[in-house]
Amino acid sequence: MTYRIIAGGTLWAFADLKQLMAKATPLRSGDVLAGVAASSAEESVAARMCLADVPLKQFLTEALIPYEADDVTRLIMDSHDATAFRPVAHMTVGQFRDWLLTPVASPAVLSALSRGLTPEMVAAVSKLMRNQDLILVARKCRVVTRFRNTIGLAGTMAVRLQPNHPYDDKRGIAASIVDGLLYGCGDAVIGINPASDNIAVLSDLNHMLDEIVHRYDIPTQTCILTHVTSSIGMIERGVPVDLVFQSVAGTQKTNQSFGVTLDVLREGRDAALSLKRGTVGENVMYFETGQGSALSAGGHHGVDQQTCEARAYAVCRAFDPLIVNTVVGFIGPEYLADGKQIVRAGLEDHFCGKLLGVPMGCDICYTNHAEADQDDMDVLLTLLGAAGVNFVIGVPGADDIMLNYQSTSFHDQLYIREVLGLKRAPEFEAWLQRMGLTDAAGQLTHHGLDHPLLTILEAS
């Protein structure tokens, strides 16, 4: 179906919904690389005007990627909840934006709506939104998940402690863990990106994390960020796995390039659930995503990268994850060229995930060949803190020496807590107090120089 609009005395035409969505997307290098971006600034705004008039219902009949060709499209269509959709079923995309910004769209209303929305609807409305709209609406979406603590409560923000080491040296990893804990980090997860994919090494790291969490009775969960099949392998060998990790994307072909199918993800979740290791809840999955992965894998089907990304959240939410993390600036400048594009993408991803009912966090990050620096990360961290992000990443000094990119530091999370008054997951906050690391207000009080947690180093 062709979409047309007259704007500024010009007739603009768009061949189909897929093209309309792509051209309505705020400029980013990945869409230019894919050849789907608007050819002028005017065309982009004309596309947005045209998209504003499209009924939300249209997304239920015009699939951007054919139902027959893609299991993510099938997942989206088959799991759509028509009853939940009813309150907004009569709206256009533009009307939906207006409605989302009103107080009628309360946290409870948005929570009830989430299963009635498809990723394409959510991506479409985000394209009409300014950054402040993305913040305002996301802030109203509450997605609370539990394993050994409670993540996503209003006024809280958790941190993944990311203690990576270039050759998985356990003492080096332990040093980063101790450092992070002393800064009050680790409530989202203590999660290692291993350098190795050898199952014996992975199992050893997993045992080490399990030992730390249990010895010090830390109300948090651990994760080795390895392929889902490796986690299943560990579980089969009796390794105490808390969370099962996987990178996922919004198309079947891209997921294939990651070596996963929806069935394998289901197996991974079942395996983790079988261990019954959660104490306050059963959210056992940890997913990572990021704009550009579909194009990078040649699996984008001509769909813009932001819409592909939103479709990845439909994959995530089918498996009730504890945490989902958009690794926003990791992929490089060919997909998100600079600080402005990274900031915009981070806000879009967080908004789309939250509106779909996904527990979104963000790895606020960049690589050295992007036009970005730590100032841009400060901006995005501040905006996502205001938007109510469920968690961010904590890397020693913001410098990941294994993955060779820059994220946010233990200091950065302290900064945003101080500016916005954000608390940690309540169980973890209470533990920090018991350990004498924080006061009743959550402020760090201990210098950490002779803290009992330093004994972690002796054991490792």
Place this chain on the structure above:
Amino acid sequence: MAKDLQAAHAARLPENRNRALTALTDARVGLGRVGASMPTEEVLKFAYAHARARDAVHADFDVETLANALEAIGHRSVSVRSAAPDRMTYLRRPDLGRRLADDDRERLDALQTEGVDIGIVVADGLSATAVHVNAVPFLAALLPLLHSAGLTVGPVTFVQNARVAVGDEIGALLRARLVLVLIGERPGLSSADSLGVYLTHGPLPGRSDAERNCISNIREGGLVPPLAARKAMWLVNESLRRQLSGVALKEEEATLIGAAAEG
């Protein structure tokens, strides 16, 4: 004494730098804090490391110096460009970095080589600095190994603004049985000069990354060039013997290394 030291630390900023941690990892642990924030010294150290990495990304590729150094060890070279016209375009358009500029393709084709065992491509990639520092030491170690194995080697081809896959096109034009691409890796804060070497058997445009083998982190302080050359030679021999490269070869390598570790 320890107490005094602690008191001294506590008395000045950063009051809580944790030295018990810093010896255990290169990660930026134990930095101390001023209020919630990073101490000035650490902010500036970080900024310096980032500046060095940025400069490596944008450094000009000094082909002439490298070509002279190669000539000094008796090896000829040729210089070409990718289809990316400048550095900023290169960074945003990986597709252009994987292809040769049209006139350079014709030039290489006109060389009409009769076919060689090994094609060698030296590409700036994301860090010309890495190539400037490590390419010649690596080749100085590798070329004698190749020659003494009786393998023929084509002219070293320098490519500006290039990605790994450009080696497929060059290897095909040189009629090489396999191609080695030496390329500057994406600079990190701790190393801006890390070189990667990618091996592809039967180079042809359209080869996938799963059909390559990689040796990464080649630099002083990482995998030193002479050792990297020996690893590369092992891969070359195995690749030619089995007539393949990529995942299948990698699995065998892992098994051999695993067996060596157990034995």
